[in-house]
Amino acid sequence: MVDAPDVSLDAMPHPAPDVDPADLGPLLGGLSAPLAAVSTRSGDVSNAQIAVAITAASIVPQRPRLIVQIYHTNFTHGLIAASGVLAINFLEWEQLPLIWQLGMHSGRDGNKLESVSHTTGATGSPLLEGCYGYLDCRVVNAMDGGDMTAFLVEAVAGRTNGGERMTWREARPRLPRRWADEWDRKIAGEIDVSLHTMDSIDPTPWPGRPVT
Numbered sequence: 678m679v680d681a682p683d684v685s686l687d688a689m690p691h692p693a694p695d696v697d698p699a700d701l702g703p704l705l706g707g708l709s710a711p712l713a714a715v716s717t718r719s720g721d722v723s724n725a726q727i728a729v730a731i732t733a734a735s736i737v738p739q740r741p742r743l744i745v746q747i748y749h750t751n752f753t754h755g756l757i758a759a760s761g762v763l764a765i766n767f768l769e770w771e772q773l774p775l776i777w778q779l780g781m782h783s784g785r786d787g788n789k790l791e792s793v794s795h796t797t798g799a800t801g802s803p804l805l806e807g808c809y810g811y812l813d814c815r816v817v818n819a820m821d822g823g824d825m826t827a828f829l830v831e832a833v834a835g836r837t838n839g840g841e842r843m844t845w846r847e848a849r850p851r852l853p854r855r856w857a858d859e860w861d862r863k864i865a866g867e868i869d870v871s872l873h874t875m876d877s878i879d880p881t882p883w884p885g886r887p888v889t
């Protein structure tokens with residue numbers, strides 16, 4: 678029996694990684710999934726934010742699971758952590774304005790869903806009308822990443838409505854100048870915050886299905 682290598686982070690030296698962000702940009706950008714609005718409801722508070730860091734995480738067609746990365750600084754993060762539910766609303770091209778409404782403003786500053794037509798899914802999460810499709814999900818596990826949490830979610834319901842779904846790669850060049858400038862400003866601030874928090878990883882396991 679060969680001893681497992683010690684790959685704990687503590688055992689590794691922690692120098693700055695040998696990477697060039699400009700060189701890796703196209704490689705990492707190509708991993709981005711379609712644009713989605715991640716919505717949730719905790720108590721009587723509903724909210725939605727834009728997310729692209731969404732990956733399929735199940736090979737069993739009848740048990741769809743995904744990993745959804747949500748940043749700690751987002752209002753949505755606390756709501757998902759408290760409720761254990763979220764819906765992934767995959768955006769259709771007609772919904773381009775939602776990038777501005779849901780992705781560049783916070784639900785802490787007002788009810789972002791007030792002007793967005795939606796119904797309520799089985800988990801209580803808002804389902805946005807006009808989407809390419811949606812998955813209504815419950816959280817089955819979560820891993821802290823210091824600056825974000827990777828939520829493993831399982832779909833309890835989902836539909837493809839149709840239309841043409843949008844990716845960030847395609848949408849980015851079509852953003853009005855003001856939105857693109859605002860995005861550049863916002864993401865620069867968020868990278869700065871992440872640089873200070875991404876090593877503060879809380880290893881506490883997800884407590885299981887919370888009462889909603």
Ligand SMILES: Cc1cc2nc3c(=O)[nH]c(=O)nc-3n(C[C@H](O)[C@H](O)[C@H](O)COP(=O)(O)O)c2cc1C
Binds near residue numbers: 725729730783860
């Ligand atoms: C194109 C785009 C992609 C984004 N991707 C993510 C993501 O994958 N995960 C995340 O947590 N935030 C992502 N965001 C940022 C949130 O949508 C944004 O910070 C939002 O204002 C948070 O809203 P909240 O505070 O109401 O939760 C993205 C924003 C945009 C515009």
